[in-house]
Amino acid sequence: MLNSLLYGLALIAIVLIMRWYIENDGNGQNDGSIGLLAMKTGKEKAPPPAPSSAKRSFRRKR
C-alpha cells in the first residue's frame, strides 16, 4: 500500500516538474519563479529601501 502510494507520488512529481517547465520556459515568458517548484531568482526578498543616512555612508565607503 505504502509502495503504491510512493509510486503514485513519484508519477505526480514528474508530471508537476513537466508542468513547471512548460509554465516557466515552454512559452518563454517566465523566469522560473512561479509554481510550487519555483526556484530562487533573487527577487523574492527584496530588501527594504535603505535609509538615506545608510546610503550616504555606503557611498562614502565606496
Added chain:
Amino acid sequence: MRDLAITLVVLAGCVWTIRYPYIGILMWTWITLMDPHQLSFGFSQSLQINLLVAVVTMGSLLVSKERKMPPIDANLIVMGLFFLWFTMNCFFAVDTGSSWFAWDRTWRVMLLGVLVSMTATNRIRIHSLVMVMALSLLYYGVKGGGFTLMTGGGSHVQGPPNSTITDNNQLALAILMVLPLANYLRQHAANMIVRRVYLAAMALSLVSVLGSYSRGAFIALAGLAVVGWFRVRQKLLYPLVAAAVIVPALYFMPSSFYDRMGSIQGAGQDSSVQGRFDAWGVALGYARDHFPIGAGFDGPQRPWIFGTYAPGKETHAAHSIFFQVLGDQGFGGLAIYLLLLGVCIANAMTVRRLTKGRAEFAWAFDLAGMLQLTLFVFCLGGAALSFAYYDGLFISCGLLSVLREMVLKSSAAPGWKKNTMDSRTARGNLTPPTLVVE
C-alpha cells in the same frame, strides 16, 4: 493499475514533447535513471517505453527551432572519441554478441548526454533536469530509507529488477550521486515546504544507503561527508546536521550491519574482496596482453577468459569502474575514460572560477560545486563497483558542458566584470543592493 498510470504519464509526456521537445529530454532522463516501468507488474514492463520517448524526442527536436548542434568542446570531443574507441573495440571483443548488445545500450546513454548539452540552454531547463535526476533516485532513497526503518535494518535495500541499479551496491552509489544535486535543489527552491521535503528525502536516502549494506557505498558516504564540508556554506551547522542524521541511523542498524562493515578491515581474508582482486588481475592481465584494446563489454567476465588469467578462481565482475573499463576497452579506452572524467572536473572548475561572487550566476556556482561532489562520489564509490557506463555520469557530463558554455558566453558579453558583491547577496537570497550599480 501501475501499468495504466505509467502508460498514461508517458503518453501525456509524448504529446507535450511534440510541442516542447525538452519535455522529451526530461522524460528520457527520468525513464533511464528510474526505470519506473520495471516497478509495474504487468504489460508495461515489456514495453519499450524508453525507445518510444527517444523516437518522439528526436523527431520533435528535428522539426523544432531548437539548436541542432551541441557545444563543440572538449567534452563532446572526448565523448566522441570514447564512442569510436568502444565501437572499434567491439570488433575485437571475445564475445561479440554480448559486446554489441551492451554497445547498443551505451551509445544511447551517451546520446542522451549529448542531447542534454544541446538542449539544456537556460537555467530553467537545467533546474528541471536536475529535479528529474533527483526525483528518479530519491524515490529509491525514500523507499529504501522507509524500508530500512520499518525492518530495523535487517534486510538489504535492492533496486528495481532488470535495470542498471538492481544491485544493492549500484543503487546505493546512484543514490549517493544525487544527494549533492538534491542539496543544490534544496538551496535554490523558493518554497519552504519544498525545501523541507528535499531535506527529509536526503535524510531517508542516507538511511537507505546504510540499509543497502554496501561497503563501497559506505566508504563513498564517508568520503562525501568529509569533502561535502568544503562545498557547503554553513561550515559549523553542517557537521551538526550530518551527525544528527548519521549517528542515530548508525545506532539503529543491527549487528549484522557492523559485521558487514567490519569486513572492510579484514579485506585480505574476505572471499568477496579477494574475488575483486582476482577480477582486477584478470582485467589488467588481458589489457596488458592485448595492448591497447580490451576484451569488449563484459569480456573479462567470460569464464574462458577469467579462467585463463585466474585459473581455478570463481568468475567475478570487475567491481571497479576503472578496472571494468580497462578490461573491457583496454588501456586506450581507459585513457579516454579518465580524460572524460578530467574534462568534466575541469568544466566544473571553470564554471566555479568564472561565477564566483556573481549574484546572477550563484546557482551555476552552486550547481558546479555539487556536480563536482557527484563526480567525486562516482569515482570513489565506483572504485569498488562495476558501474562505468552509468547513465547519470554521461548526463552530468552533458550538464557541465552546457553550464560551461552558458557561463563562457556570458563572460564574453560586454559588461562582464569581476563582481564584488558579498556572499549573502551572491547566494541568490537577496537582490543585489541597488547602490552597487552606479
